[in-house]
Amino acid sequence: MTALKIIIVILIVGILFGMTKEPPKPSKKVIEVKKIIFENKVSVEFKTKVISIAQDLQVNPDHLMAAMAFETGQTFSPSIKNKLSGAIGLIQFMPSTAKALGTSSKALAKMTAEEQLDYVKKYLLPYAGRMKTVEDLYMAILYPVAVAKPNSYVLFKDGSKAYEQNSGLDSNEDGMVTKEEAAHKVKKILMKEMK
Secondary structure (H helix, E strand, C coil), X not given: CCHHHHHHHHHHHHHHCCCCCXXXXXXXXXXXXXXXXXXHHCCHHHHHHHHHHHHHHCCCHHXXXXXXXXXXXXXXXXXXXXXXXXXXXXXXXXXXXXHXXXXXXXXXXXXXXXXXXXXXXXXXHHHCCCCCCHXXXXXXXXCHHXXXXXXXXXXXXCCCHHHHHHHHHCCXXXXXXXXXXXXXXXXXXXXXHHC
């Protein structure tokens, strides 16, 4: 066999078995940079990360920003603490929640807001694709059982400790806090900022 025939055979075999193709290049996730609410209160890195997380969770980034704005008093501070419950940070992680996520309240408080977003994503990941509304996203934070339930779903009833702690959410004072009532302030923030 001549050298030319050997080269031709090698090329044919290479084409048949894909040996001469370039290896596939890793695909890069395309993040659509768009305007989001409260972007003037956070860093560009924070904004970009929120948009990326929202894509991964299949949620509206404005819903996520509204929930974090509500939970932090619109400061987006990773160290903001609820004096009554001990909850801390962007979505008010309870100490037990922090521990379940492999961290602690103390560690969360020392993180930058951008670093803490990784824990926000980790916490919300089990609800990915199910948080279609701002109410559902907020329920994932406050009362996960209510995710994807109707807005009339009752979270807390008078006579329970949970109701006592959340009675301020009972806007019609009927002794029950519904999903809609619980998420009302978050939705109000969203609507105001969307204007």
